[in-house]
Amino acid sequence: xxxxxxxxxxxxxxxxxxxxxxxxxxxxxxxxxxxxxxxxxxxxxxxxxxxxxxxxxxxxxxxxxxxxxxxxxxxxxxxxxxxxxxxxxxxxxxxxxxxxxxxxxxxxxxxxxxxxxxxxxxxxxxxxxxxxxxxxxxxxxxxxxxxxxxxxxxxxxxxxxxxxxxxxxxxxxxxxxxxxxxxxxxxxxxxxxxxxxxxxxxxxxxxxxxxxxxxxxxxxxxxxxxxxxxxxxxxxxxxxxxxxxxxxxxxxxxxxxxxxxxxxxxxxxxxxxxxxxxxxxxxxxxxxxxxxxxxxxxxxxxxxxxxxxxxxxxxxxxxxxxxxxxxxxxxxxxxxxxxxxxxxxxxxxxxxxxxxxxxxxxxxxxxxxxxxxxxxxxxxxxxxxxxxxxxxxxxxxxxxxxxxxxxxxxxxxxxxxxxxxxxxxxxxxxxxxxxxxxxxxxxxxxxxxxxxxxxxxxxxxxxxxxxxxxxxxxxxxxxxxxxxxxxxxxxxxxxxxxxxxxxxxxxxxxxxxxxxxxxxxxxxxxxxxxxxxxxxxx
Numbered sequence: 193x194x195x196x197x198x199x200x201x202x203x204x205x206x207x208x209x210x211x212x213x214x215x216x217x218x219x220x221x222x223x224x225x226x227x228x229x230x231x232x233x234x235x236x237x238x239x240x241x242x243x244x245x246x247x248x249x250x251x252x253x254x255x256x257x258x259x260x261x262x263x264x265x266x267x268x269x270x271x272x273x274x275x276x277x278x279x280x281x282x283x284x285x286x287x288x289x290x291x292x293x294x295x296x297x298x299x300x301x302x303x304x305x306x307x308x309x310x311x312x313x314x315x316x317x318x319x320x321x322x323x324x325x326x327x328x329x330x331x332x333x334x335x336x337x338x339x340x341x342x343x344x345x346x347x348x349x350x351x352x353x354x355x356x357x358x359x360x361x362x363x364x365x366x367x368x369x370x371x372x373x374x375x376x377x378x379x380x381x382x383x384x385x386x387x388x389x390x391x392x393x394x395x396x397x398x399x400x401x402x403x404x405x406x407x408x409x410x411x412x413x414x415x416x417x418x419x420x421x422x423x424x425x426x427x428x429x430x431x432x433x434x435x436x437x438x439x440x441x442x443x444x445x446x447x448x449x450x451x452x453x454x455x456x457x458x459x460x461x462x463x464x465x466x467x468x469x470x471x472x473x474x475x476x477x478x479x480x481x482x483x484x485x486x487x488x489x490x491x492x493x494x495x496x497x498x499x500x501x502x503x504x505x506x507x508x509x510x511x512x513x514x515x516x517x518x519x520x521x522x523x524x525x526x527x528x529x530x531x532x533x534x535x536x537x538x539x540x541x542x543x544x545x546x547x548x549x550x551x552x553x554x555x556x557x558x559x560x561x562x563x564x565x566x567x568x569x570x571x572x573x574x575x576x577x578x579x580x581x582x583x584x585x586x587x588x589x590x591x592x593x594x595x596x597x598x599x600x601x602x603x604x605x606x607x608x609x610x611x612x613x614x615x616x617x618x619x620x621x622x623x624x625x626x627x628x629x630x631x632x633x634x635x636x637x638x639x640x641x642x643x644x645x646x647x648x649x650x651x652x653x654x655x656x657x658x659x660x661x662x663x664x665x666x667x668x669x670x671x672x673x674x675x676x677x678x679x680x681x682x683x684x685x686x687x688x689x690x691x692x693x694x695x696x697x698x699x700x701x702x703x704x705x706x707x708x709x710x711x712x713x714x715x716x717x718x719x720x721x722x723x724x725x726x727x728x729x730x
Contacts, residue, residue: 197376210464220576226583233569237477242529244491246569253531259284259309261658266309280330284308290377292338294711304659317349326355330363337379339366340392344700363404369430372606374416384721392502394696407455415503417619425592433602457502458513458520467581469527495639498524501535509635513537609727673707681706689720
């Protein structure tokens, strides 16, 4: 009887690491783990999930990201998706709205409605949700620099529709720190911008306690080039900065901590992505309990939504993206996400068509209802490899958080440009690995077809007259509104901005009810606070 082979090759075993640089054992064993004990789901520190019954009690929210052209066109797409089984809305705002410009601003005209829906006044918000019951649908807004204005407008729209604010559910991203670090749609300097975020969180806790007033976002940090470890480390460090800001303002930890949520991208290294969510859930619970003294389970919970797609999608051989999104959706679900948005396969080069958007939604539905992964809690829990990666990810993430603390904290690191430079280095390294073929991307640097033509399927057709219609509507609303009331509310907002003790949200809601525009509100705040100047990157 021959001895069993110890290796499939006589060559030395190659050292392998995850994209974040964590060494991968040839085989993981119980001895590989840092933390051999594993608590059950719903038990501190929640490694296996924050709910004891996982998705058996309730599936994650199917929240497809959409918005383009005009409020009218976006409303049609939302109703299309809701009719096909989507359970939550995710609103994409165009760049002028995100940066605080009205559609008539010379800085805005070429970008109106291009990558999201333009929302300038309450009239647009009312149109956006026409025929949709705000009390019955969970709505997410991806916006940061002008998030407080959009949140105020959503509250005003609920008021006009007769929907009690206490019934509103959903999330507004409202994470300004990652804008300075990775994305760039900032408006105000860091410290007054932090004040505006804190104002909106405190106000939401009082007025709309079921609505999450911030989604601390690692997604754009990841797409800017960081690794999974850096994405999570920077994001949790930002989260701690918001906690510190709120505590400095005297906010109630047990109350506001329950409304904090997080938002991430999922990339293609399946096990690392699952492990990063399990590690972050455990680490955040420990930080909230041990550093801040949070007592209630809900104040310790790490709740998060994800996007499956983003920079992992390719314009080359775009139908491969259907497979990528399916793999990433499995990782998100097995990591315990509370909401999932699946990108359409054509988002690498165009706005999704109805066909591609429906296929992206169906991807989630097939996984949720046919794969069986929702039948038991944390089905990968106890896997020696998954638990090893979870432990190693947690240690590495904690190391990134400590690095930022040693530098002087998130705000100083942003104002000095330290975090921006760090991400730029990681992005260069990631691209270099793809260019050298060390990181395989099917259809891009491996398995390319000679003379292949780009497969685009159905082509999205934009409305060439949409911008003109948006501007015409905006000018009409301004002409028809009560100008004196609009000026009165703007003057009150500007006075309040000079008082650091004042919460600006009630003033912003008043402005919205008077059909004051996002750009007008932003300009009054700029008079008091100025604008953020990007540090020089050396």
